[in-house]
Amino acid sequence: MFSSTRFDEIGEDGLTSTVLEKKIKSLFQDIKSWRAERSQFEKTVLDQQKSYMLQVSCIMFSYVVLSIVLHQAEVKFSCRSGQMYSLLALSITVTIICILLSTVHGNTLC
Numbered sequence: 001m002f003s004s005t006r007f008d009e010i011g012e013d014g015l016t017s018t019v020l021e022k023k024i025k026s027l028f029q030d031i032k033s034w035r036a037e038r039s040q041f042e043k044t045v046l047d048q049q050k051s052y053m054l055q056v057s058c059i060m061f062s063y064v065v066l067s068i069v070l071h072q073a074e075v076k077f078s079c080r081s082g083q084m085y086s087l088l089a090l091s092i093t094v095t096i097i098c099i100l101l102s103t104v105h106g107n108t109l110c
Contacts, residue, residue, distance in 0.1 A: 058098045066091035 070087050 055099060059095060062091070062095040062098055066094065 070091065073087055
């Protein structure tokens with residue numbers, strides 16, 4: 001049985017203190033890189049959530065405005081059903097264009 005008085009002596013598992021130091025430094029580097037990757041991932045997810053929420057807001061806004069327009073056209077101008085269908089087609093087209101623009105640019109242009 002021997003006593004360990006020197007810091008660089010071999011430990012019970014056969015590793016020297018310099019090897020342990022390198023392994024500990026490597027673990028800290030791994031933790032730092034993992035944190036950076038996680039932070040970037042969280043940022044990406046938040047950006048996507050914002051984009052989706054803006055798209056939903058754009059759709060809702062388009063729906064409300066176009067519903068009001070269609071209702072006003074029906075009440076004030078006594079539109080026939082053919083004219084209502086063309087207004088409805090126009091409203092759907094505007095909504096689709098809005099969705100496509102918000103998807104391409106990453107934010108809503110409405």
